[in-house]
Each structure stands twice: as C-alpha cells, then as structure tokens.
Amino acid sequence: MTAAxxxxxxxxxxxxxxxxxxxxxxxxxxxxxxxxxxxxxxPLLLVANHPNTLIDPAVIQATAGRRIRFxxxxxxxxxxxxxxxxxxxxxxxxxxxxxxxxxxxxxLEMFSAVAASLAxxxxxxxxxxxxxxxxxRLAPLRTGAARMALNSCAAGYPxxxxxxxxxxxxxxxxxSRVTVVYGRALDCADLAAEFAEDEATVIRALTDRIEHRLxxxxxxxxxxxxxxxxxRIDRLYSAARGASREARxxxxxxxxxxxxxxxxxxxxPARLVEIMGQVEEFRMSLARFGLRERxxxxxIPAGEVIRFTLREGLLALLLVPMAMATVVVFAVPYWLTDRxxxxxxxxxxxxxxxxxxxxxxxAAWIAAIAASxxxxxxxxxxxxxxxxxxxxxxxGTLAVERESAVWRTVRAFLALRRMPLRTRxxxxxxxxxxxxxxxxVDRLLRD
Numbered sequence: 189m190t191a192a193x194x195x196x197x198x199x200x201x202x203x204x205x206x207x208x209x210x211x212x213x214x215x216x217x218x219x220x221x222x223x224x225x226x227x228x229x230x231p232l233l234l235v236a237n238h239p240n241t242l243i244d245p246a247v248i249q250a251t252a253g254r255r256i257r258f259x260x261x262x263x264x265x266x267x268x269x270x271x272x273x274x275x276x277x278x279x280x281x282x283x284x285x286x287x288x289x290x291x292x293x294x295x296l297e298m299f300s301a302v303a304a305s306l307a308x309x310x311x312x313x314x315x316x317x318x319x320x321x322x323x324x325r326l327a328p329l330r331t332g333a334a335r336m337a338l339n340s341c342a343a344g345y346p347x348x349x350x351x352x353x354x355x356x357x358x359x360x361x362x363x364s365r366v367t368v369v370y371g372r373a374l375d376c377a378d379l380a381a382e383f384a385e386d387e388a389t390v391i392r393a394l395t396d397r398i399e400h401r402l403x404x405x406x407x408x409x410x411x412x413x414x415x416x417x418x419x420r421i422d423r424l425y426s427a428a429r430g431a432s433r434e435a436r437x438x439x440x441x442x443x444x445x446x447x448x449x450x451x452x453x454x455x456x457p458a459r460l461v462e463i464m465g466q467v468e469e470f471r472m473s474l475a476r477f478g479l480r481e482r483x484x485x486x487x488i489p490a491g492e493v494i495r496f497t498l499r500e501g502l503l504a505l506l507l508v509p510m511a512m513a514t515v516v517v518f519a520v521p522y523w524l525t526d527r528x529x530x531x532x533x534x535x536x537x538x539x540x541x542x543x544x545x546x547x548x549x550x551a552a553w554i555a556a557i558a559a560s561x562x563x564x565x566x567x568x569x570x571x572x573x574x575x576x577x578x579x580x581x582x583x584g585t586l587a588v589e590r591e592s593a594v595w596r597t598v599r600a601f602l603a604l605r606r607m608p609l610r611t612r613x614x615x616x617x618x619x620x621x622x623x624x625x626x627x628x629v630d631r632l633l634r635d
Contacts, residue, residue, distance in 0.1 A: 202255065202276070203276040203277070203278075204255075206273050206276050206277045207246075207249050207250075207255075207277065209273070210277075211249065211250040213543050213547065214246045214247050215250065216582075217362060217363070217539065218247070218356075218363070218365065218366045219363060219364065219366070220247070220251060220365075220368065221365060221366070221435045222251045222367075222368050222370070223368065223436050223439065224369055224370030224371065226253055227252060227253055227254050227311070227370065228348045228350070228373050229309075230346075230347075231306040231307070231310070231345050231346070231347040231348070232254070232306075232311040232312070232347065232348050233306070233311075233312050233313075233314075233336060233337050233340075233347050233349045233350070234248065234312070234313035234314075234349075234352050235314060235315075235333045235349060235350070235351050235352065235398055235402060236248060236313065236314075236315055236351070236354055236402075237315070237317065237326055237352075237353060237354055238319070238320045238321070239356060239536055240320065240322075240356060240536050241536050241537050242270065242540050243359075243540060243543070244315065244354055245279075245313065247368060248313055248352060248354075251370075252313075252370075254311045255310075256311045256312070257280055257310060257311065257312055257313070258277070258278075258280070258314070259280050259281075259282050259298070259302070259312065259315075260274060260279040260281060261281070262284070262287065262290055262294075263287050263290070264279075270544070280301045281297075281298065282295065282298055282314075283295050283298065284318070299335075299336070299339070302336050303336070303339060303340060306340045306347050307343065307345045312336070313352075314332065314333055314336075316330050316332060316333045316395070316398065317329060317330070320536050320537075321536065322536040323410065324408060324410040326399065326402060326403055329395050329398060329399045329402075330395075331392065333349070333395070334390075334391045334398065335391050337376050337394065338376055338379065338380065338383045338390060338391060341375075341376050341377065341380040341383070342380060342383055346376075346380075347375070347376075348375055349373065349374050349376070349398060350370060350371060350372075350374075351370075351371040351374075351401040351405055352368065352370055352402075352405070353367075353368070353371070353404075353406040354366065354368060355368075355369065355405075355439065356411070357419065359535060359536065359538065360529055360532075360535060360538035360539045362542070363585070369406075371402070371404070374397065374398075374401060376394055379393060407439065407442045407443050408443075408446050408447070408450070409446040409449070409450075411535065414446065414449060415446075417449070417467070418445045420467055420468075420471060421626065422442050422445055423482070424467060424470065424471075424481045424622060424623065425445075425623050426438070426441065426482075427482040427619070428481075428619050428620055428622070444630075448633055459629070463625060463626070466622055466625070470615075470618055470619065470622055473615060473618070474615070477603045478599045478600065478603045479603055480600065483600040483604065484604075484612065485616070486600070486601070486604065488601065493601075496597075503590075504591065504594070507587040507590060507591050508587075508591055510580070510583060510584050510587040511588040511591050513580060513584060514581065514587065515588065517557075517577070517580065517584075518550065518553070518581060518584075520553065521546070521549045522546075524545075524549050525550075528542060528545035528546065528549075529545075550581060554574055554577045554578060554581070555574065557573065558571065558573050558577065561573045
C-alpha cells in the first residue's frame with residue numbers, strides 16, 4: 189500500500205489555476221519548442237538546469253504533460269510578491285544554509301514530502317545546481333536529487349530520473365525562443381544494491397551520471413556575448429551546408445559550436461578571435477543589403493512568387509490593420525514593460541519582472557480603456573470593448589510577428605533582385621569560405 193503524499197508546512201494543495209496562469213504567461217512571452225518523447229508513468233524525478241529563476245518551473249510545467257511538484261527555496265513561500273501563488277502551486281519548500289534565518293533541520297520535512305509524493309507515483313522536479321544563474325554553463329550539481337532517487341528505490345518505489353535542458357535564445361526578450369529538451373529516462377537500479385553499503389560513493393556516482401546526461405541537453409554558452417555568436421555561426425554554417433533547421437538538429441549543432449568555441453579559446457584564442465571577426469564582418473556585409481545568411485542562395489520560381497504575392501497580399505488586408513492597431517493601442521504599456529525589465533537586478537530575473545509587471549500594466553491599461561468607454565456607452569459595451577482589447581493583444585501580436593516575417597522575406601527578395609550578380613557571387617564565395625574554415629577548425633579540434 190503506497191503512502192499518501194503529504195503537504196509541507198506553508199503550502200496548500202496544488203491549484204490547477206495557478207499553473208494555468210503560468211502556462212499562459214510562458215506562451216505569451218516565449219515561442220516554446222519541446223524536444224523529447226512523453227514522460228514515463230509512475231514515480232518520476234525531473235532534474236533541470238536553472239537559468240531563468242521563476243520562469244523555469246513554469247516552462248517545465250507548460251511542456252511536461254504531467255502535473256509536477258517543484259522544490260523551491262523556503263524564502264519564496266513568505267517573502268516574495270508571488271508567495272500566495274507559490275504556496276498554492278503544490279511546491280515543496282527547501283531550507284537552504286545560504287538563506288538567512290532559515291532552520292535547515294526542517295529539510296527532514298522536505299525529504300519526507302518528496303518520499304511520500306514519489307511513493308504515490310507523482311512527479312517531483314528540482315534544480316540540482318541549487319540556485320538560478322545566467323553564467324551559461326552547468327554549475328556543479330548538489331547531491332539532493334540522487335539522494336531522493338536512491339532513498340525511494342530503497343523504500344521499494346523505483347523512480348525514473350529524466351534530465352531536462354532549458355535553452356533560452358534570449359531570456360529577457362519578448363517572443364524569443366526557448367527550447368525544452370526532455371532526455372532519456374535513467375534509473376538507479378544498478379546502484380541500489382550498493383547504496384546501503386556506501387551511501388556517499390553511490391550518491392556521488394548517480395549525481396555524476398545525472399550531470400553528464402544534463403550537459404548533453406544544453407547549449408553551454410555565456411548568454412550575453414557567446415550565445416549570440418554561437419547562433420550566428422549556426423545560421424551561417426547551416427545555410428551554407430543546407431543543414432536541417434529542425435529543433436533537435438539545430439540544438440545539436442549549437443552544442444558542438446559552443447563546445448568548439450570553449451576549446452578553441454583555451455587552445456588557440458587568436459584563431460577564435462580571427463574567426464569571430466570574419467563572421468561579424470560577413471554579417472555586417474549582409475546587413476548592408478538587408479539580407480540574412482539563408483537569403484543568398486534563394487532561387488524562387490516565378491510561379492511561387494506570384495502565389496506568395498497573392499496569398500500574403502490578401503492576408504495583409506486583414507493582418508496589417510490589426511498589427512498597426514496593436515502597435516498603436518499598446519505602445520504605452522509595451523514601453524513601460526520594457527522599462528520595468530531594466531530595473532531587474534540581474535539578467536535571469538529580468539523576464540520575471542517583465543512578465544509580472546507587463547501583465548499587470550497591460551491588464552490595467554485594458555481595464556482603464558474599457559472603464560472609460562463604459563462610463564460613456566454603458567456597462568455592456570464597456571465589457572465588450574475590454575474583451576475585444578484582450579483579443580487584439582493576442583491576435584495582434586501574432587499578426588505583428590507574421591507580417592514582420594513577410595516583410596523580411598519581401599525585402600530580401602527585392603534586395604537580391606537589385607544586387608549586382610558580381611556582388612552576390614562574391615558574398616556566396618565568402619559564405620562558403622567561412623563554412624570551410626569552420627570545418628577546418630572542427631577537424632583540428634577533433635585531432
């Protein structure tokens with residue numbers, strides 16, 4: 189008979205509406221990609237890197253397909269603006285030594301709650317780095333995850349461990365991409381027999397195994413400077429070689445590029461600076477013509493140009509006015525949201541500030557317009573205007589994104605038509621030469 193899950197002090201049972209709000213915030217702020225199959229049934233322990241503070245649990249809950257109980261530092265339950273939501277999310281408090289005034293002996297409650305949840309077949313998620321950071325590389329893992337899994341196995345409840353890689357293209361940029369990678373499940377069955385004899389060694393071995401798996405799901409690159417270069421090199425190389433733009437393939441390339449940059453920085457920093465300079469020079473050459481890497485080799489048949497023009501022209505009759513209305517109506521709250529993000533103390537908390545502050549500002553803006561209209565025209569029209577503004581905020585944002593992409597495509601097509609053939613050929617040669625140089629570096633690092 190399995191034990192019933194316990195509710196730690198300071199929490200309440202999970203409220204689904206809390207995670208509904210989190211899912212809405214995640215999909216409104218980011219373009220979310222998920223890689224990996226469905227999570228296994230039964231007791232499950234998710235372990236993830238932690239680059240983006242309170243956003244990380246929301247991203248995982250939005251993509252996991254299972255209800256999750258997260259471990260969170262105890263100070264979030266009483267000393268944070270979101271404490272009421274955190275308590276109602278079903279999270280389990282962790283009492284860390286680094287937090288002032290915390291009684292670490294209460295971690296016995298935490299381990300008991302985790303054990304009971306796993307025994308009941310639930311899913312637990314924790315961030316074994318111990319704290320959120322934006323260094324871009326996985327910090328050494330703490331041993332709590334391994335201890336929880338091994339204790340559960342010893343109690344007769346074998347648990348699956350699934351590593352989760354969170355990869356943000358630009359953590360604090362609205363509508364940027366986050367790629368969530370769910371790795372293959374691993375278990376501790378082969379270590380369970382040794383656990384009773386040498387706990388410390390077995391826990392360390394399982395922690396190392398988790399760390400190894402987790403590193404393979406991440407692009408390890410400093411987010412402010414190195415990650416944009418990794419992305420630029422990937423776009424350049426994949427366009428030159430006609431590589432797949434599918435999410436899994438793209439992530440694999442970027443992992444290799446980031447690792448190559450790190451190794452080249454150690455072995456031949458001058459060569460790295462030279463390559464980065466060439467990549468940046470080529471990017472600036474394309475930018476002068478309003479082109480991207482993949483535009484150079486475009487050959488669009490006349491029939492496709494006609495179909496594109498007719499289709500996008502008709503859609504523009506609907507989408508362009510909607511996009512323009514969105515820009516005009518929400519210009520002020522959008523600007524204020526951007527300013528709020530700049531008040532954040534660090535990069536990893538900026539998105540939280542923008543999501544919370546932006547959500548409140550946009551809600552207040554819509555409410556103010558609807559109330560103002562309602563005082564003039566009546567309650568029902570005011571409510572209708574409020575609902576229409578909510579729809580405009582959602583659909584208008586999608587319209588802005590689509591029409592911006594259409595405009596980039598049209599601009600690239602026209603730029604290529606105007607570009608002299610000699611110039612285009614020269615840019616293509618430089619593009620191929622850069623890709624060849626990257627292949628040479630890759631071979632050098634493999635030797």
